[in-house]
Amino acid sequence: MELSAQRLQGRVAFVSGGLRGIGLACATRFLAEGAEVVLSDLDAEDSDTAREVMASLGQAASYISANVAKEEDWQRAVSLVKERHGKCHILVNNAGIDLTGPVEELSMEGWRRIMSINVDGVFLGTKHFVPMMAASGADFRGGSSIINVSSIMGLVGMNEVSAYNASKGAVRLFTKGIAIEFAQKKMPIRANSLHPGFVETPLLKAGFQRWVDQGFAEKPDDLVAGVVGSTPIGRLAQPSELASAAFFLASEDSSYMTGAELVIDGGWTAQ
Amino acid sequence: MRRPGVTTQFIMRIPRRRIFGRKQLSKRLEGKVALITGGTTGIGAATVARLAQEGAKVWFTGSKEEPAAALCAETGATFRKHRVQDAAAWAPLIDEIIATEGRLDIVFANAGTESGDGSIEDVGIEGWDNVVAVNQTGVMLTVQHAILGMKRNPDGPKGSIIVNSSMNATRPLGNYVTYSVTKAAVCALAKSAAVHCGQQGYAIRVNAILPGVVETPLIQQIMNAQPDPAAARAVYEGMAPLKRMAQLNEVAGLVAYLASDEAGFISGAEYAIDGATTAGMMGV
Numbered sequence: 001m002e003l004s005a006q007r008l009q010g011r012v013a014f015v016s017g018g019l020r021g022i023g024l025a026c027a028t029r030f031l032a033e034g035a036e037v038v039l040s041d042l043d044a045e046d047s048d049t050a051r052e053v054m055a056s057l058g059q060a061a062s063y064i065s066a067n068v069a070k071e072e073d074w075q076r077a078v079s080l081v082k083e084r085h086g087k088c089h090i091l092v093n094n095a096g097i098d099l100t101g102p103v104e105e106l107s108m109e110g111w112r113r114i115m116s117i118n119v120d121g122v123f124l125g126t127k128h129f130v131p132m133m134a135a136s137g138a139d140f141r142g143g144s145s146i147i148n149v150s151s152i153m154g155l156v157g158m159n160e161v162s163a164y165n166a167s168k169g170a171v172r173l174f175t176k177g178i179a180i181e182f183a184q185k186k187m188p189i190r191a192n193s194l195h196p197g198f199v200e201t202p203l204l205k206a207g208f209q210r211w212v213d214q215g216f217a218e219k220p221d222d223l224v225a226g227v228v229g230s231t232p233i234g235r236l237a238q239p240s241e242l243a244s245a246a247f248f249l250a251s252e253d254s255s256y257m258t259g260a261e262l263v264i265d266g267g268w269t270a271q
Numbered sequence: 272m273r274r275p276g277v278t279t280q281f282i283m284r285i286p287r288r289r290i291f292g293r294k295q296l297s298k299r300l301e302g303k304v305a306l307i308t309g310g311t312t313g314i315g316a317a318t319v320a321r322l323a324q325e326g327a328k329v330w331f332t333g334s335k336e337e338p339a340a341a342l343c344a345e346t347g348a349t350f351r352k353h354r355v356q357d358a359a360a361w362a363p364l365i366d367e368i369i370a371t372e373g374r375l376d377i378v379f380a381n382a383g384t385e386s387g388d389g390s391i392e393d394v395g396i397e398g399w400d401n402v403v404a405v406n407q408t409g410v411m412l413t414v415q416h417a418i419l420g421m422k423r424n425p426d427g428p429k430g431s432i433i434v435n436s437s438m439n440a441t442r443p444l445g446n447y448v449t450y451s452v453t454k455a456a457v458c459a460l461a462k463s464a465a466v467h468c469g470q471q472g473y474a475i476r477v478n479a480i481l482p483g484v485v486e487t488p489l490i491q492q493i494m495n496a497q498p499d500p501a502a503a504r505a506v507y508e509g510m511a512p513l514k515r516m517a518q519l520n521e522v523a524g525l526v527a528y529l530a531s532d533e534a535g536f537i538s539g540a541e542y543a544i545d546g547a548t549t550a551g552m553m554g555v
Contacts, residue, residue, distance in 0.1 A: 176550035183512035183547050197536070232469020233476075237536040244533035253524035256483075256517040259550025263540040267469050270462035270539025 006034035012085040017095030021201030025239035040066040068121030074128040087136040090250045093122040094149045118167035137188025142255030146191040179259030190258035197265025199237040232267030301326030304372040309382030311335040313487035317519035355409030365420040377530040378417035381435040406453035428473035434461045436479045465539030476538035483545025486516040513546030
């Protein structure tokens with residue numbers, strides 16, 4: 001058996017929430033492994049962020065402005081991938097938002113919004129990409145791979161995190177359901193969930209800033225220190241450390257893994 | 272006879288891989304020293320081959336000397352006859368590895384048995400003690416001495432320990448009570464060790480893998496001993512929604528990933544590799 005360096009050669013990947021954090025790290029890693037990548041985010045196609053990121057990612061990457069909560073945006077995304085590449089082997093349903101606060105104070109709009117992005121987004125991405133991914137699945141051993149980004153908050157509860165807990169818990173079991181469905185129907189698609197702990201991303205920084213604004217701490221660094229102190233490995237994760245797990249799930253090395261949950265939390269939930 | 276085209280092909284491949292290579296995956300474990308218990312056959316042997324292929328210096332233990340010699344010849348690995356449950360034999364083994372290689376980075380606690388096991392009604396005390404000794408005490412000793420060895424690394428306490436549990440840790444078998452109990456126990460052991468290493472400030476990660484039915488030589492033997500081997504195979508294959516057994520190299524691929532620095536934030540985790548068997552109800 002030969003283990004080549006660029007192990008995603010010939011593969012096409014779609015990454016939602018691809019302009020920042022874990023999504024951007026996944027796109028970067030897949031490109032480095034030889035894949036072609038299409039990424040989506042909410043930013044306009046001619047926005048500075050989109051232009052800068054796409055310039056740094058190079059020719060094998062392309063971008064579409066799309067809202068994961070909107071079905072018509074997914075239809076546009078699938079059409080673009082079909083037109084440009086004609087196939088899709090890897091889908092990372094990564095786009096997500098957070099929402100915190102006492103349950104009795106959460107607004108219905110806030111609840112609907114987090115569910116529409118974190119849960120509807122994963123469902124719609126899966127629904128619309130599955131036909132193309134099933135057709136592309138015979139290209140490589142291990143078939144196509146759907147990687148749904150859940151969270152440790154999809155495994156354990158946390159104070160004033162109930163809505164995010166609920167949305168990420170839904171992703172965890174949705175993934176197991178589709179994994180069994182594809183396997184039983186002999187569709188060549190595997191599906192697994194990632195459960196990051198505390199990762200140094202814009203989402204984490206924005207969330208911590210909001211807690212500071214609400215008076216939970218004096219400065220974001222105090223919250224970081226608290227999280228680091230409660231993580232056995234004693235640091236935050238880097239987005240690239242989640243991307244390496246996504247790469248593993250995208251590659252042939254994980255060909256028997258489906259319906260599994262990969263926890264990457266520095267030991268946080270082991271305690 | 273050598274065809275001229277073959278040489279050209281090889282010459283052309285080498286620079287191509289260098290141009291594109293980040294750190295080449297084929298050399299992801301270069302400079303690392305690995306120890307695999309129960310490495311002479313099955314998952315252990317496949318992992319010996321895989322880690323060696325990725326550039327690690329591999330040592331492995333077990334009791335079967337004949338397959339061990341063949342595996343050493345094939346992979347360049349080093350074999351020591353050793354029983355995981357023999358507490359007194361651990362320090363000398365780790366000492367020898369460190370004396371020879373200068374360090375220890377990866378330990379795969381893989382040795383396991385079901386010999387003498389039975390249901391809760393049938394299992395005898397000897398069978399229970401034997402399975403507990405290998406699967407539970409043996410894994411405890413492996414992890415303990417792995418940490419003690421990794422603490423002696425010149426660049427500080429550092430390494431990755433992988434415990435081979437089983438999907439039966441969460442879905443116990445009625446006819447293998449001790450096996451199921453010990454496989455659950457080592458998941459807690461891996462987590463406890465992971466938390467301890469973190470609290471001590473060691474860069475030592477500890478994780479468990481939970482394979483489903485893997486097509487090992489042992490399973491093949493069991494299937495072939497049945498009156499209808501094809502029917503027996505169908506039962507094993509049917510347990511996973513993926514409708515096949517795991518192949519040895521698929522488990523080795525997961526171990527290699529967890530062993531590598533790519534998995535640097537993963538500790539105290541349990542990774543199922545079971546073709547969605549435990550994602551739902553087994554066999555449904």
